[in-house]
Amino acid sequence: MECRDYRKYFRPFWDGELDHVERRALLQHIDSCKACAEELKVQYMLREGMRRLEYGGTLDLVTDYGKVMEEARHRTSVERAAYIMLPLIALSAIVISFLIILGGIVI
Numbered sequence: 216m217e218c219r220d221y222r223k224y225f226r227p228f229w230d231g232e233l234d235h236v237e238r239r240a241l242l243q244h245i246d247s248c249k250a251c252a253e254e255l256k257v258q259y260m261l262r263e264g265m266r267r268l269e270y271g272g273t274l275d276l277v278t279d280y281g282k283v284m285e286e287a288r289h290r291t292s293v294e295r296a297a298y299i300m301l302p303l304i305a306l307s308a309i310v311i312s313f314l315i316i317l318g319g320i321v322i
């Protein structure tokens with residue numbers, strides 16, 4: 216994917232509409248692409264700055280941007296871990312159920 220493909224994710228990213236796969240791809244891209252990282256940050260400053268001017272709140276947007284991005288990275292890693300673990304948990308439940316049923320038949 217190219218920068219313009221990732222930039223289509225920016226608005227959905229700020230609106231919380233990306234799934235963990237799309238969010239992870241975007242976060243990995245901005246780690247290696249300074250231009251997109253800067254553009255994403257500018258979008259945050261504009262959106263959040265306008266919102267806070269209208270509704271109030273501190274204007275320490277640089278600090279808040281760091282916190283928001285840290286939360287996005289954390290949420291993405293948690294959702295990814297759950298996505299990977301869910302089939303294993305389901306499989307374990309099936310195996311345990313099978314063993315319980317089998318144990319009931321044997322006894």
Ligand SMILES: [Zn+2]
Pocket residue numbers: 217218219221244248250251252
């Ligand atoms: Zn880029």
